[in-house]
Amino acid sequence: MDRSTFSVDFCPYETGIIDTVAQLLLSNVHQATKGVRAELYKLNIYSAPSGFFKPHVDTPRSSIQSESLVVALPCHHEGGQLVVRHADQTITFDRSASGSQGRTVSAVQWAAFYSDCEHEVKEVTEGHRITLTYNLYYSLGVGNLTGNSPAMDVTSLLLYHKVKAALEIPNFMANGGFLGIYCQHAYAHSTDEGIVALPEALKGTDMAIYTVFLALGLDISIRGVLKVDKEMMYDDHQNTGEEDSPQHD
Numbered sequence: 001m002d003r004s005t006f007s008v009d010f011c012p013y014e015t016g017i018i019d020t021v022a023q024l025l026l027s028n029v030h031q032a033t034k035g036v037r038a039e040l041y042k043l044n045i046y047s048a049p050s051g052f053f054k055p056h057v058d059t060p061r062s063s064i065q066s067e068s069l070v071v072a073l074p075c076h077h078e079g080g081q082l083v084v085r086h087a088d089q090t091i092t093f094d095r096s097a098s099g100s101q102g103r104t105v106s107a108v109q110w111a112a113f114y115s116d117c118e119h120e121v122k123e124v125t126e127g128h129r130i131t132l133t134y135n136l137y138y139s140l141g142v143g144n145l146t147g148n149s150p151a152m153d154v155t156s157l158l159l160y161h162k163v164k165a166a167l168e169i170p171n172f173m174a175n176g177g178f179l180g181i182y183c184q185h186a187y188a189h190s191t192d193e194g195i196v197a198l199p200e201a202l203k204g205t206d207m208a209i210y211t212v213f214l215a216l217g218l219d220i221s222i223r224g225v226l227k228v229d230k231e232m233m234y235d236d237h238q239n240t241g242e243e244d245s246p247q248h249d
């Protein structure tokens with residue numbers, strides 16, 4: 001059944017499934033990827049005497065979808081094993097009454113696998129096997145708004161409109177140049193781990209500014225400040241009496 005035809009209050013986030021999948025399956029994915037987003041896809045009901053799903057490979061719905069999650073609801077059945085194959089490996093998830101070998105079948109059971117693995121569901125010989133399937137997408141995780149958080153419309157920020165208006169003034173930095181903005185928060189940018197965590201680790205207004213600049217197509221980089229040339233500072237910062245020290249206010 002397509003997700004538009006049913007409603008369910010099972011949430012794979014609340015049960016910790018998504019966190020577990022993220023830790024297990026994301027370990028070899030590039031740094032900027034910090035999480036997994038699950039999108040309910042469909043409900044399958046396999047009923048005895050002959051419900052099954054022939055071998056297939058799930059079609060990726062986008063370039064950032066790479067796993068499938070199957071959640072089997074607690075419902076008595078026999079048969080209905082989920083068989084997943086990759087290269088010359090075959091794994092069988094048997095959650096039937098006899099296959100569960102003493103594990104409680106009243107609990108929800110789940111399996112996650114890369115979408116390019118061939119899989120099938122063997123014939124259900126007794127009862128009903130009911131599963132929810134989810135497409136799993138890489139997401140950027142906590143702390144990363146850099147460019148594509150579906151939950152945040154960057155144009156709703158006042159800052160976006162201010163910066164956009166400035167860029168549209170014909171003589172604004174007419175000869176090009178660099179626009180520097182001091183970060184409001186401290187970052188461990190001088191360590192190897194700290195530098196690769198940026199820009200995703202930017203906080204608060206630093207992240208907002210980064211996101212706005214990115215959305216406006218500016219070429220942005222995050223740099224440590226070693227020395228400040230006073231001639232390059234704006235009026236507000238001139239003649240403060242301070243020697244070559246970065247301003248952090």
Ligand SMILES: O=C(O)CCC(=O)C(=O)O
Nearest residue numbers: 044058070082121131133
């Ligand atoms: O129900 C299952 O265990 C597998 C379902 C499946 O492979 C699918 O919906 O594509």
Ligand SMILES: [Fe+2]
Nearest residue numbers: 056057058119
């Ligand atoms: Fe499938």
